[in-house]
Amino acid sequence: MIKQSPVHFHRMKDMPSTHLLGTGTPMCAGCGGLETLHTMYDILGRKTVFVNAAGCMTLLSVYPFTPFHGGWLYTSMASAPAGAQGVRDAVDILLQKQKLPAEEDVEVVVVTGDGAAYGMGMSATSGAMDRKLDFIYLCYDNEGYGNTGQQYSAATPHAALTSTSKGSHGYPGYKKDLFSIWAAHNPAYVATVIAAEPLDLAKKIEKLQTMTGPRMLISLAPCPTGWDYEPELSVEIGRLAVQTGVWPLKEYVEGEVRHTKVPKQRKPVDDYLKLQGRFKHLFEPHCDEQAIAEIQARVDSYWDKNAAK
Amino acid sequence: MTRKLLTGNSAAAWGARLACVDYIPAFPITPQTEIIEDLAGWIDRGEMDARLVTLESEHSMITAAGSAASSGVRAFTATSSQGLLYAMEMIYAVAGWRTPFVMVNVSRGLASPITLESDHNDIMAARDSGFLQIHCATCQEIADGILLAYRLAEHPQVRIPAIVNFDGFYLSFTREPVDLARAAKARAFVGEYDPENLQFRGNSPLSQAMAVLGGGPYSYFRYEAHLAVQQALSVYDEIADEFEDIFGRRYDMIDCYHMDDAEYVFVMLGSFSTKAREAVDSLRAAGWKAGLLRPRLFRPLPQQRIRQLLRGRRAVGVIDQNISMGMGGVLHSEFATALYGLEDAPLLGSYIGGLGGRDISQQEFFAIADELKHAYENGESAPPRLLYTRNELTEMRKLQAIAQAEHAEIHRS
Numbered sequence: 001m002i003k004q005s006p007v008h009f010h011r012m013k014d015m016p017s018t019h020l021l022g023t024g025t026p027m028c029a030g031c032g033g034l035e036t037l038h039t040m041y042d043i044l045g046r047k048t049v050f051v052n053a054a055g056c057m058t059l060l061s062v063y064p065f066t067p068f069h070g071g072w073l074y075t076s077m078a079s080a081p082a083g084a085q086g087v088r089d090a091v092d093i094l095l096q097k098q099k100l101p102a103e104e105d106v107e108v109v110v111v112t113g114d115g116a117a118y119g120m121g122m123s124a125t126s127g128a129m130d131r132k133l134d135f136i137y138l139c140y141d142n143e144g145y146g147n148t149g150q151q152y153s154a155a156t157p158h159a160a161l162t163s164t165s166k167g168s169h170g171y172p173g174y175k176k177d178l179f180s181i182w183a184a185h186n187p188a189y190v191a192t193v194i195a196a197e198p199l200d201l202a203k204k205i206e207k208l209q210t211m212t213g214p215r216m217l218i219s220l221a222p223c224p225t226g227w228d229y230e231p232e233l234s235v236e237i238g239r240l241a242v243q244t245g246v247w248p249l250k251e252y253v254e255g256e257v258r259h260t261k262v263p264k265q266r267k268p269v270d271d272y273l274k275l276q277g278r279f280k281h282l283f284e285p286h287c288d289e290q291a292i293a294e295i296q297a298r299v300d301s302y303w304d305k306n307a308a309k
Numbered sequence: 310m311t312r313k314l315l316t317g318n319s320a321a322a323w324g325a326r327l328a329c330v331d332y333i334p335a336f337p338i339t340p341q342t343e344i345i346e347d348l349a350g351w352i353d354r355g356e357m358d359a360r361l362v363t364l365e366s367e368h369s370m371i372t373a374a375g376s377a378a379s380s381g382v383r384a385f386t387a388t389s390s391q392g393l394l395y396a397m398e399m400i401y402a403v404a405g406w407r408t409p410f411v412m413v414n415v416s417r418g419l420a421s422p423i424t425l426e427s428d429h430n431d432i433m434a435a436r437d438s439g440f441l442q443i444h445c446a447t448c449q450e451i452a453d454g455i456l457l458a459y460r461l462a463e464h465p466q467v468r469i470p471a472i473v474n475f476d477g478f479y480l481s482f483t484r485e486p487v488d489l490a491r492a493a494k495a496r497a498f499v500g501e502y503d504p505e506n507l508q509f510r511g512n513s514p515l516s517q518a519m520a521v522l523g524g525g526p527y528s529y530f531r532y533e534a535h536l537a538v539q540q541a542l543s544v545y546d547e548i549a550d551e552f553e554d555i556f557g558r559r560y561d562m563i564d565c566y567h568m569d570d571a572e573y574v575f576v577m578l579g580s581f582s583t584k585a586r587e588a589v590d591s592l593r594a595a596g597w598k599a600g601l602l603r604p605r606l607f608r609p610l611p612q613q614r615i616r617q618l619l620r621g622r623r624a625v626g627v628i629d630q631n632i633s634m635g636m637g638g639v640l641h642s643e644f645a646t647a648l649y650g651l652e653d654a655p656l657l658g659s660y661i662g663g664l665g666g667r668d669i670s671q672q673e674f675f676a677i678a679d680e681l682k683h684a685y686e687n688g689e690s691a692p693p694r695l696l697y698t699r700n701e702l703t704e705m706r707k708l709q710a711i712a713q714a715e716h717a718e719i720h721r722s
Contacts, residue, residue: 047511051376061519063526071509072516073379075372076398082369085362086334086376086384087509093331093360093382100381104510124372127365 009202016042022067026059030231032238033057033140033221035195037111040138040217043205046070048107049087053080053121055113056147057140071106078120081128084108084135107136107209114141114155117218118176129185129214136208137216142223143175150226157246158298159291160278162226168281169291174298178218183252188213191251191260194220196238200249200261207251220247228277240272245299248306259306266303269296310556315487317480320448321387321413321473322347323487324455326357327495328411331382331502333361334373338392339425340477341415345387367396374410375403378470379517380509383459383502384410389477390417390431397434403470404439405534406518408507409462410470411455412440416579416630417477418665426666427477429578429631433639439534441471441541442608444578446564448485450605451475453558456490459499460548466540468505474607476580478666490556498555542609562606563614567593571600572623573681574655575674576644578604581630581663588674599678604640612647619648622655624681624690630663637661637693656684662696669696 009015021041027034033056041048049071052058061072075083088108094100112121117139125137144150144162151164154176165171182190188211193201201219208215222238224231241247242261246269249261270292273279282288315323321344325333335345351357364370367388374384388396393414403410414435418428432442443458445451454473462471475481490498509515521527545562553559564582567589568574575585582603592599602618602625604610619625629638636642641659648654660677662669673696680691 049509058520061516063516063519063521066514066516066519068516069514070511071514072519073376073509074518074520075376076368076402079369079372079399082334082364082372083376085364085369086332086373086378087380089332089360089362089373090377090380090382090384091509094380097331100510104512106509106511123365124369127369130365131362 009199009206012199015039015198015202020046020069024065025067026062027056028223028225028231030224030234031056031221032195032223032234033113033142033219035234036138036140036193036201036219036221039195039198039201040109040205043202044107044109044209047105048109049073051075051080051083051087051108051110053077053110053112053116054147055116056142057111057113058147077116079124080110080112080116080121081124081133081135081137084110085128085131085133088134108134110135110137112137112139113146114139114143115145115153117141118154118178122181125182126185129182129187129216132213134212135214137214139178139218140221141218142221142226144226146223146226150223158295159282161281162278170278170281179250179252182216183257185214186255187216189215189251189253191216192218192220192247192249194238194242194247194249196222196235197242197249197261204251204260226278228280229275233275237272237275240267240275243267244269244272245303246272248302266299269299310491311489312486313489314484315448315452316343316482316484317448317451317475318343318415318482319347320451320487321455321475322351323489324452324473325385325411326351327452327490327492328385328456328459328499329383329496330359330385332374332377332384333359334370334377334384334386335361335363336367336370336388336392337363338367338389340417340481341387341389341392341413343481344413344415367392368399371396371399371403371412374412375399375406375408375470378408378410378504379406379507381502381504381507385412386410387413387415389415390419393431394419394434400435400440401438402518405530407468407534407537408470409459409468411458411462412470412472413455414472414474415477415481416474424665425477427479427630428664428666429629432472432474433631433633435472436608436639439469439538440608441467441469441538442606443471443473444605444607445473445475445480446580446582446603448480448483448487449558450560451480452487452489453552453556453560456495456499457548457552457560461541461545463503464541464544464548465505466544467537469534469537474579479580494555498552538609541606542611545606560605562604562611563618564603564605565618566601566603568600568602568618570598572598573678574600574602574619574622574625575677576602576625576627576640578607578640579630581628581669584669584671585628585674588671588678591671592675592678597678610643610647615644615647616651619655620651621653623685624656624658626658626660626677626681628660628662628669628677632661632664641693656681656690658684658690659693660696661694
């Protein structure tokens, strides 16, 4: 893969003004995952092959329509990284045997939801990182099995109501730390991103374009249908996820973790939680101060430990 | 042409090498592993120009084989038994992608109970996937079958992946003399891989394996795959003719042994059919008109040819090394379907044997022949039989007695 990045993203006006991804997809209004994909695709450009696992975005390409200018391959829920392996290896073989001109090389991008990334597809992802596969992985993390109606997954945060955790305390478990699990493989790059912070996202994509090997992105994906809020709030909720410190923006390169956008004065987690129906039970009919305090304490503890990074 | 003493696994590796494969996604499983070890060794020593990648599972391995074949290279892979079942989601999926590549399955019985030894329940589980299936009885047939399989899978009227199947242990680890084709001749026979319209490349839009909405488009693509598999029947003979012209060996879609005048016929798949051949020889020496019919091509099933070959015979014993729980032998029910309504159809008997590497003895073949004769004379098929000897049951009872004693001892302590 020829590594290049012709554009440098310093300020918002450097961002692409038009989208490459076609309109009219069946994604929900306000889909935070689709926004991340837009920005990513705008920067990566047409010479990409997206390899997809079962999830919401599987519906992007429904015969005979596709919003992509390049390649799209649906695989299964568990094996998208292996699909990327086959495409990458085949293209490398053809380049090596001079059966494909260098200008027709492609960037291979795995796109999966958290259901695949945090669970069923983890073994295939781990294997791809072991093999130092030269690919990009985008996990759009809407914190539940969204395409089937938001049942809880290993990415679901503590106390969230989902279709399979409807009790008065919501989901009893805690969100799995996929960033650390991926970083433990020592891939070329791991970062957390969110579409509501497009400059941070663009800079990270710009950076990973210069690298070779596994380049892994986890995008928190505010989800109006799964998180129960009005679509126009997606950007605000995304920003609050960062400003409250609930979703730390960070990157891992060569053994070091660095935070790319540290909220100077963290807002209370209430600001983030109360906009979402999935946390409504923490505020109504009575304020569950203990549960909110616990969530706040976990966020504070994270930043206490990571203040210097 | 060179003659070598090769195991079935080595013959399979040679088949892939002679077919000029570019890419081998792999995963180890007994009894298949020697195939990927041979290939890896050749690649490491620079004797073979291909890339081998060990995936972390068979599910990923088949995904990578399919996606590589979708990206313009000739792919080869191999598995067995539990590995085939672990990959099964993708076996069905990549057949639908219409990506031609070849996979070897070294047949081994399925859990539970877990075993390493051979039978055909693994390959039968892939029966309805869309993969073509070629079943081999000798090591020679394995090496040649892989070359034939690539031609069949990549044929413009077919374009679907193929499985070359052979029995674990009985063939995988058995050495037989194999004539290996000269590399240049084999290369000319298989030709260059033509990805047709399936190739991911920069600046070229291609969507593969996308979703459909509604039963109409879904049925269309499923019927297309079915018809493509059936097309393999009409192009098989021309490929087999060409193979015979070049290499001097003939591989009909159905292998016949003493079928010209046979009144009583054994039907089997795979290497155990060589036991049936021996039984046919003995029966012939004793004055019987016995024969053997072995489908080499199992998917598509050559139903028309089966009807032609079995019409007017007295009785046919189908010996299945698989068992469909609650139904019986799969091959038997397929032959019953093929022969239903045929004028002058033979009586059909069902025998299940050879599960988990269990032998089928010559005495059992003779007993089957006796039963077929009896059925013909009575005008009525015998009920299905599960082959098992009194001696085997005695040995089994001894194991159960030990298990009970162990159990009792643990409870006492």
